[in-house]
Amino acid sequence: MIIRIVVGGIFLLFGIIKVIEPHEIFFRSIRDYQMLPVSIVPAFGSTMMYIEIALGVLLILGLFTRLAAWGITGLLLMFITALSQAIARGLVLTDCGCSGSIIRLGETPSSVILRDVILLVAMSWFLLNMKPAMKYTIDALFARSSTTQE
Amino acid sequence: MTDNSIPTTPSSALSKKEQREEEKKQRDQQRKIEERKIMMKKVVFAFVLIGIVVGIVVVVAYARKTVDDRINVSADPSKGPAEAPVVLKEYSDFQCPTCAAVYPVVKDLLKAYGDKVRFEYNDFPLSQHKYAVPAAIAGQCAFDQNKFFELHDVIFDKQKQWEAASTKDEAQNLFSQYAEGVGLDMTAFGSCVTSQTIADRVNEDMAEGRALSVGGTPTFFVNGAPVAEPPYSVNLKKAIDDALNATATQ
Structure with missing residues (x-):
């Protein structure tokens, strides 16, 4: 439950910040990675921020918990890949594009990778040890209601 | 009468095993x-929950x-009297070659119009320019020491030198050298370039530019009206003259 709330909370918070602040700040961070054609960056960035919010909400509340956990794991893998290629190519990242400019964590690209790897390990452990109906989740409430009906 | 319907097996005719399988x-x-x-209930519930959060x-x-994006919260580097009838506002990027080429034009215009024009500089560092943000930050730090335009000119004059730097640190060292050259207090400059307040000031300019639909650099506004594309020496002059005429007839 702690892993769910911490990891889901981070995704929810960072997603909210990205929506609240000028979107160009996030789009610029994405462009700095030089992985996507510039023309699709606004569409990709706008989708990403809402996906982060959706997955964060689902993981915290424990609704479609497995799906949310897999989604977040996928995003973490994507972030680690993007950061690693930026470091390998010697790209200058003015901001990792993680938490926007409202919260400045003062992180270097390698410390962001470390943070993402820690989150990835936590999510992997969570997925491996996940029970069909986990406590304190909405999934568990639905499962209970279905067994009562039967 | 003949019965053509397919005969069904009555349940009593099924074996116990078959009955169990049927059940x-x-x-x-x-x-x-x-x-x-x-x-279905879960999907609807998920959509409602996410919808509420996203909506808020x-x-x-x-x-x-x-509120924030349309109001200029901090002061911008400027030249000319506050009560000047014409305000020439520029959104610029220190790493943009056209901006470097156009700054002497602006300088000449300001000289020619004197107190009639107030010039306001705004940062709009483009993401494809990797040292544009540190250059903008260096400029803002010079602004804090009232020497913005001194450093502004040097940064543009030496654009080719610092944009060839292989790392951000190397570019930063060059900005520090230029800052020292124009007589900035280097202790204050050193702590300023890492300050979040200064980075926020650059972001604020960007947000303001976007609210005004600035899409590239340089972009000029004369008394709030965007100025057409180059040649700036002609179009800026014409826009300033028009603005002066408009204020004179009011």
Whole structure:
């Protein structure tokens, strides 16, 4: 439950910040990675921020918990890949594009990778040890209601 | 009368095993229907929850944008009297070659019009320019020491030198050298370039530019009206003259 709330909370918070602040700040961070054609960056960035919010909400509340956990794991893998290629190519990242400019964590690209790897390990452990109906989740409430009906 | 219907096996005719299988099949079907119903409820519930959260965030974001993004919170580097009848506002990027080429034009215009024009500089560092942000930050730090335009000119004059730097640190060292050259207090400059307040000031300029639909650099506004594309020496002069005429007839 702690892993769910911490990891889901981070995704929810960072997603909210990205929506609240000028979107160009996030789009610029994405462009700095030089992985996507510039023309699709606004569409990709706008989708990403809402996906982060959706997955964060689902993981915290424990609704479609497995799906949310897999989604977040996928995003973490994507972030680690993007950061690693930026470091390998010697790209200058003015901001990792993680938490926007409202919260400045003062992180270097390698410390962001470390943070993402820690989150990835936590999510992997969570997925491996996940029970069909986990406590304190909405999934568990639905499962209970279905067994009562039967 | 003949009966053509297909004879059905009465349940009594089924063996116990077959009856059990039939019941199991029915139970499975029932369970599948129940599961589908629950899945639908979960999907609807998820959409409603996410919709509520996203809705709140979007409302907050819109409220912030209407207030923050359109109001210039911090002062911009400027030249000319505050009460000048014409305000020439530029959105510029220190790493943009056209901006470097156009700054002497602006300088000449300011000289020619004297107190009639006030010039306001705004940062709009483009993401494809990797040292544009540190250059903008260096400029803002010079502004804090009232020497913005001194450093501004050097940064543009030496654009080719610092944009060839292989790392951000190397570019930063060059900006520090230029800053020292124009007589900035280097202790204050050193702590300024890492300050979040200064980075926020650059972001504020960007947000303001976007609110004014600035898409590239240089972009000029004369008394709030955007100025057409190059040649700037002609178009800026014409826009300033028009603005002066307009204020004279008022």
